[in-house]
Amino acid sequence: MTTRTGSARYEGFGKDGKGHVSTQSGVLSDSPYGFNTRFENEPGTNPEELIAAAHASCFTMxxxxxxxxxxxxxGTLETSAKVTLVQADGGFKITKSELDLTATIDGIDPAQFEEIAADAKANCPVSKVLNAEISLTHHLNP
Structure with missing residues (x-):
């Protein structure tokens, strides 16, 4: 069993509040987040981009x-994830994560690649935890 931790602190409330997020590894250390980083593209992070990075890295591994x-x-695998947040049911909900994979793999048959990639999409731990539509677009380089 592996356990990892992250933490968040929010000072003030609503749009005026300012948050900071940190990870156990120290990759994020008091990184700013808040309304402006989530909805107005201010410098800092937000939960959706962190989920996108987690999903892309988990699926790729x-x-x-x-x-x-x-x-x-x-070979080489490069994946991006696009996480969609919508207003629904009186709040917000992540409705989908779109994985986009570009792969270069020596000697693989395209049908075999598609099968292996689909299984990885369905079974990576982050895919399993998301309650959202998950799609995969892939590009296999010759």
């Missing part, structure tokens, strides 16, 4: 391990 298990030893 799951796919990497699945490809290694299938006997592939060399």
């Amino acid at each position: 799951a796919l990497s391990f699945a490809l290694a298990k299938a006997g592939f030893a060399d």
Whole structure:
């Protein structure tokens, strides 16, 4: 079992409040977040981009391990994730995460690649925790 931690502090309330988020690893250390970073593109982070980064990295690692298990030893995987936040049910809800993968894998059959990628999308831990539509677009370089 692995346990990781993150923390957030918010001073003030609503649009006037200012937050800071940190991670156990120190990659984020009192990084600013708040209404302006979430809805108005001010410098800082926000929960949706953190979820997008988590989903992209989790899926990419799951796919990497699945490809290694299938006997592939060399290649490159690049994934971006676009997380959508909408106003719904009197609040906000993340409705989808769109994964976009570009892969270069020596010697893989496109059908086999599609099957392995679909399985990684369905079974990476972040996909499993999201209660949202998850799509995958992939581009396999020759």
